[in-house]
Amino acid sequence: MPVNANSNSLDTLAGHVDQYRLWQRHLDMARIGATPLGGVHRLPFSKEDIQSRRLFLSWADARGFASMMDDFGNLFVRREGSESGLAPVVSGSHSDTQPNGGRFDGIYGVLAAFEALEAIDDAGIVTRRPIEVVIWTAEEADAQFGVGCLGSQAHADPDKLPQLMAIRNNQDISVGTSLAEFLDDHPRVSHRQFRSPIAYYVEAHIEQGPELEAQGKTIGIVTAIQGHRSFKVQIVGEASHAGATPERLRKDALVAAMEIFSELRKVFHDPQDIVRFTVGEMDVAPGAMAVVPGSVTFTIDFRHPDPDILRTLGDQIAVVAREKAGRCEASVSELRHSSPVQFTGPVPDAILKAVESLNYSRMFLPSGAGHDARYIAELAPAGMIFIPCWRGISHNEAESAELRDMVAGVNVLANTLVQLANL
Amino acid sequence: MPVNANSNSLDTLAGHVDQYRLWQRHLDMARIGATPLGGVHRLPFSKEDIQSRRLFLSWADARGFASMMDDFGNLFVRREGSESGLAPVVSGSHSDTQPNGGRFDGIYGVLAAFEALEAIDDAGIVTRRPIEVVIWTAEEADAQFGVGCLGSQAHADPDKLPQLMAIRNNQDISVGTSLAEFLDDHPRVSHRQFRSPIAYYVEAHIEQGPELEAQGKTIGIVTAIQGHRSFKVQIVGEASHAGATPERLRKDALVAAMEIFSELRKVFHDPQDIVRFTVGEMDVAPGAMAVVPGSVTFTIDFRHPDPDILRTLGDQIAVVAREKAGRCEASVSELRHSSPVQFTGPVPDAILKAVESLNYSRMFLPSGAGHDARYIAELAPAGMIFIPCWRGISHNEAESAELRDMVAGVNVLANTLVQLANL
Numbered sequence: 001m002p003v004n005a006n007s008n009s010l011d012t013l014a015g016h017v018d019q020y021r022l023w024q025r026h027l028d029m030a031r032i033g034a035t036p037l038g039g040v041h042r043l044p045f046s047k048e049d050i051q052s053r054r055l056f057l058s059w060a061d062a063r064g065f066a067s068m069m070d071d072f073g074n075l076f077v078r079r080e081g082s083e084s085g086l087a088p089v090v091s092g093s094h095s096d097t098q099p100n101g102g103r104f105d106g107i108y109g110v111l112a113a114f115e116a117l118e119a120i121d122d123a124g125i126v127t128r129r130p131i132e133v134v135i136w137t138a139e140e141a142d143a144q145f146g147v148g149c150l151g152s153q154a155h156a157d158p159d160k161l162p163q164l165m166a167i168r169n170n171q172d173i174s175v176g177t178s179l180a181e182f183l184d185d186h187p188r189v190s191h192r193q194f195r196s197p198i199a200y201y202v203e204a205h206i207e208q209g210p211e212l213e214a215q216g217k218t219i220g221i222v223t224a225i226q227g228h229r230s231f232k233v234q235i236v237g238e239a240s241h242a243g244a245t246p247e248r249l250r251k252d253a254l255v256a257a258m259e260i261f262s263e264l265r266k267v268f269h270d271p272q273d274i275v276r277f278t279v280g281e282m283d284v285a286p287g288a289m290a291v292v293p294g295s296v297t298f299t300i301d302f303r304h305p306d307p308d309i310l311r312t313l314g315d316q317i318a319v320v321a322r323e324k325a326g327r328c329e330a331s332v333s334e335l336r337h338s339s340p341v342q343f344t345g346p347v348p349d350a351i352l353k354a355v356e357s358l359n360y361s362r363m364f365l366p367s368g369a370g371h372d373a374r375y376i377a378e379l380a381p382a383g384m385i386f387i388p389c390w391r392g393i394s395h396n397e398a399e400s401a402e403l404r405d406m407v408a409g410v411n412v413l414a415n416t417l418v419q420l421a422n423l
Numbered sequence: 424m425p426v427n428a429n430s431n432s433l434d435t436l437a438g439h440v441d442q443y444r445l446w447q448r449h450l451d452m453a454r455i456g457a458t459p460l461g462g463v464h465r466l467p468f469s470k471e472d473i474q475s476r477r478l479f480l481s482w483a484d485a486r487g488f489a490s491m492m493d494d495f496g497n498l499f500v501r502r503e504g505s506e507s508g509l510a511p512v513v514s515g516s517h518s519d520t521q522p523n524g525g526r527f528d529g530i531y532g533v534l535a536a537f538e539a540l541e542a543i544d545d546a547g548i549v550t551r552r553p554i555e556v557v558i559w560t561a562e563e564a565d566a567q568f569g570v571g572c573l574g575s576q577a578h579a580d581p582d583k584l585p586q587l588m589a590i591r592n593n594q595d596i597s598v599g600t601s602l603a604e605f606l607d608d609h610p611r612v613s614h615r616q617f618r619s620p621i622a623y624y625v626e627a628h629i630e631q632g633p634e635l636e637a638q639g640k641t642i643g644i645v646t647a648i649q650g651h652r653s654f655k656v657q658i659v660g661e662a663s664h665a666g667a668t669p670e671r672l673r674k675d676a677l678v679a680a681m682e683i684f685s686e687l688r689k690v691f692h693d694p695q696d697i698v699r700f701t702v703g704e705m706d707v708a709p710g711a712m713a714v715v716p717g718s719v720t721f722t723i724d725f726r727h728p729d730p731d732i733l734r735t736l737g738d739q740i741a742v743v744a745r746e747k748a749g750r751c752e753a754s755v756s757e758l759r760h761s762s763p764v765q766f767t768g769p770v771p772d773a774i775l776k777a778v779e780s781l782n783y784s785r786m787f788l789p790s791g792a793g794h795d796a797r798y799i800a801e802l803a804p805a806g807m808i809f810i811p812c813w814r815g816i817s818h819n820e821a822e823s824a825e826l827r828d829m830v831a832g833v834n835v836l837a838n839t840l841v842q843l844a845n846l
Contacts, residue, residue: 100709143711209667228666230712241817242701242724243651244632244791247693249815254702255688258681265678270670278665279677280712282705286522288566289653289703289722289758291818299712301665335712368667369713392672394664395714 009125013414014358016119019407025111026406028055029095030103039397040103044096044138044150045178050185052095056110056135057187063118065133068192072154072161073137073183076192079117081130081421087197088130089420090380091116091413093205093372094139094151101140102399104206104389108406110135112204116414127421129199136372137179144169146230146299146335152372156379158194198380200347200420203373204413205384206401210392211365218408219355219362220386221348225374226276226366227310227340231300231317233260237328239286239294254284254293256328261298263324267316268302275313276303276368305340305366341374346423347383347416354415360408369394385412432548433841437781437834439542445833446826448534451478452518453526462820463526467519467561467573468601473608475518479533479558480610486541488556491615495577495584496560496606499615502540504552504844510620511553512843513803514539514836516628516795517562517574524563525822527629527812531829533558535627539837550844552622559795560605567592569653569722569758575795579802581617621803623770623843626796627836628807629824633815634788641831642778642785643809644771648797649699649789650733650763654723654740656683660751662709662717677707677716679751684721686747690739691725698736699726699791728763728789764797769846770806770839777838783831792817808835 032051033042042048053075060067060077068076078088093109113133120131137151145167154161165176207213212220237251261279268277282298300317304310314337321330355362365386373382387409390400455474456465465471476498483490483500491499501511516532536556543554560574568590570576577584588599630636635643660676684702691700705721723740727733737760744753778785788809796805810832813823 098709098714099711142713146712148713207667208664210669210672226666238816239819240815241631241792241819242703243649243699243726243793244630244817245699245815246633246696246791247698247700248696249633252701254684254705258684258688261677261681262685265681273669273671275670276666276668277670278675278713278715280665280707280714280716281710282677282707284703284705286818287704288522288818289569289724290565290571290701291521291703292701293703294819301712303666368669369664370666392663392668393661394667395709395711396662396717 009123010415010418013119013123013125013418014411016122017115017407017410017414019403022111022115022406022410023403026103026107029107029111033097035100035397037397039100039399040097041100042095042097043099043144044141045182047185049096050182053135054187056095059114063121067189069189070155070192070194072151073179073186074151074155075135075189076132078130078132079121081127083128086129087199088132089200089417090132090134090198091202091417092134092136093203094136096138096140098140098395099143100397101395102397104399104401105208105394106139108206108401109204112410112413115410116417119414120418125418127418129421131417131421139372145175148370149372149375150175152375155194156375195379198376201373201376201380201382202347202413202416203371203384204409205371205386206389206394207386207392208389208394209368212363212386212388213392215363216361217363218360218405219412220365221351221355221362222343222367222384222386223364224305224340224342224366225370226303226305226368227307228303228336228338228370229310229314229334230302230336232333232335233298233300233321233330235296235325235328235330237294240292242290242292245292250292251327252292253296253328256325256330257282257296257298259324259326260321260330263320264317267320268313274304303368307339338370338374341377343383345381346420347381350416350419351383351385351412353419354412358411358415360412385409432546433838436542436546436548436837436841439545440538440830440833440837442826442830445534445538445829449526449530452530452534456520458523458820460820462523462822463520464523465518465520466522466567467564468605470608472519473605476558477610479518482537486544490612492612493578493615493617495574496602496609497574497578498558499555501553501555502544504550506551509552510622511555512623512840513555513557513621514625514840515557515559516626517559519561519563521563521818522566523820524818525820527822527824528631528817529562531629531824532627535829535833535836538833539840542837543841548841550841552844554840554844562795568598571793572795572798573598575798578617579798618802621799624796624799624803624805625770625836625839626794626807627832628794628809629812629817630809630815631812631817632791635786635809635811636815638786639784640786641783641828642835643788644774644778644785645766645790645807645809646787647728647763647765647789648793649726649728649791650730651726651759651761651793652733652737652757653725653759655756655758656721656723656744656753658719658748658751658753660717663715665713665715668715673715674750675715676719676751679748679753680705680719680721682747682749683744683753686743687740690743691736697727726791730762761793761797764800766806768804769843770804773839773842774806774808774835776842777835781834781838783835808832
């Protein structure tokens with residue numbers, strides 16, 4: 001017989017979290033797009049991502065949870081609450097990965113929320129509000145499209161749709177086309193409106209950074225997501241013969257790229273090590289051993305929690321590129337500018353309460369990575385729970401997390417969800 | 424009625440050089456593999472290169488010149504001399520191009536030699552020795568296979584064949600396989616032995632550098648081909664999340680590549696501007712905007728006319744790579760080491776005599792680029808004739824030469840060939 005949540009039922013909740021089921025589901029998901037080196041290659045909008053949705057829906061269907069999807073493929077699975085008409089508490093993350101990514105980034109947040117929901121269900125806990133597990137579409141789209149969190153952005157602000165749909169990847173395929181093909185293949189579920197009310201949003205995730213491991217803490221209570229700007233730098237020089245062209249007459253685009261990169265490394269150097277500055281892609285054309293490079297394109301990913309530093313330092317990129325291009329010409333275009341987001345209020349409060357009642361070691365920390373929670377925070381009070389990952393390595397096939405920590409994250413999440421669903 | 428060559432017949436020879444025919448043939452060849460930007464993309468071993476051979480053979484057949492090919496596809500077209508059994512004077516170059524290369528590199532040397540041979544024929548000049556026009560196979564193979572001048576290397580030193588045949592390109596296709604497919608498609612002609620005797624070898628070519636234009640000279644008499652070493656540098660770091668990984672924990676392979684490149688630029692800096700140091704290719708993996716690069720591979724092309732500097736400076740590359748790899752690991756492999764070659768003796772002497780009798784402005788200069796003449800110089804006295812090219816630009820779709828200079832080159836070449844064929 002169902003019981004209402006109280007401190008008593010919350011005490012029994014952890015006993016219903018099934019670590020073997022949780023681990024098995026990670027293994028089952030990791031098979032979809034598995035790479036030879038033990039990672040996962042499950043790109044946004046891919047057939048593999050459809051497969052992971054099918055698997056997820058088979059588990060939800062077996063439980064009798066209802067499923068809904070919005071027009072961007074964001075997929076919600078729902079356990080009803082006791083009071084009709086109340087907005088749900090939502091928890092989840094994404095099922096897609098970076099190219100040759102890991103087995104935990106994103107999918108842990110989905111499976112942790114689903115495990116929490118099953119544990120709540122198995123414990124027979126009745127909540128006032130419905131609780132939902134969400135898979136956001138195309139969180140990892142930045143590798144192909146230069147912009148991530150497409151699904152949560154579209155859901156939180158449908159006015160962005162025309163702009164998001166028009167973005168094209170290297171093969172000149174638009175987000176709109178990719179999404180249409182994805183939805184065609186997707187299992188049918190009920191329709192969900194964009195911006196449907198959400199009472200609270202909680203996202204569990206591996207830290208993707210080294211702090212929890214370094215500090216020996218099990219649970220990270222996320223205080224903020226840092227701001228994020230990204231840029232494309234294009235340098236045009238002149239291709240010429242590597243054996244015949246003297247240095248004084250060269251317009252070597254790769255030399256210019258190196259000078260710009262090197263100067264930017266100085267400008268972005270931060271003794272406190274809070275600045276995140278990365279050149280992750282560099283294309284050299286024509287790209288032949290005996291040809292002086294005629295053009296180079298590279299990307300810059302820059303993140304910082306302080307909006308002022310994000311603005312002033314980021315604006316230096318175009319200045320440095322112009323100054324250090326030498327005999328070449330450099331142009332800089334900004335691909336993304338996301339302000340920092342702070343997590344305060346009921347969600348981090350509930351997480352802290354859960355951590356304390358469960359007696360896990362914990363720390364407060366900002367998120368280095370971007371997450372869907374950044375955009376859903378525009379719709380509802382939001383927060384995030386981090387668990388440690390091995391050496392902080394992520395977006396890498398070697399990504400790894402301990403089952404012990406994964407279970408701790410589920411326990412905290414389940415407790416938090418019940419608290420919030422009764423607020 | 425044929426006449427023997429003497430100063431009289433040499434005087435009339437220039438009158439038989441047909442500039443319109445020469446230009447038309449360049450246009451006809453430039454159509455094979457033409458690129459939208461006015462260049463030529465006619466890769467070694469390609470269907471397009473077969474097409475250029477067919478066109479060339481149709482012109483030779485129309486003249487009644489005999490054709491022969493060795494087992495590496497090096498193609499010879501022959502006008503007989505008056506004394507049987509004498510080794511031929513050979514002139515030519517290559518018909519393949521760099522990826523998105525130009526309309527003159529290589530093919531000018533072939534068409535200049537063929538125009539010279541036709542002019543000699545039209546002038547009714549009888550030479551003691553046969554004169555042959557050669558197309559060497561896969562001169563521009565370095566872009567795909569990391570090594571160039573494959574055909575002339577194989578012809579001059581068949582002992583190298585097993586080693587050359589085993590080289591593989593990025594698609595893991597070997598030179599052996601590429602050559603076999605090329606020869607299957609090639610028009611049939613008589614067989615020619617490797618290392619068949621050659622009396623003298625002359626190669627005409629666009630300079631591919633800026634000196635003739637800068638000095639306002641029409642003809643370059645090439646004194647040497649500089650030495651050439653090439654290397655592959657592989658850097659292994661660790662892919663990680665661009666937003667979450669602090670600088671102090673990164674093993675950024677692109678940062679290491681930049682540090683190495685930057686230091687090498689200092690080490691190879693030459694106030695006299697004789698050193699040629701180029702990084703032409705750089706591959707960054709996994710190559711995603713939000714991922715710290717886990718590995719980088721780049722090539723180094725280094726050339727110098729002095730064998731000692733070639734050795735000592737080139738040997739610095741591995742030292743610098745080790746020292747500047749930071750938290751990453753760098754390894755260096757040498758792909759090529761060709762010593763400098765000097766051109767002295769009868770061939771440059773004959774070229775100088777021709778230039779003086781034709782009264783063209785001229786200068787002596789070393790070749791910055793490598794050429795088939797480098798390897799044929801191991802078989803026979805050799806030399807090269809350069810003509811200016813626009814701004815020294817080569818290995819580029821913008822490559823350009825003036826018809827006036829092209830004709831001057833043919834006049835000098837025809838005169839030189841007749842002199843040498845009567846030695």
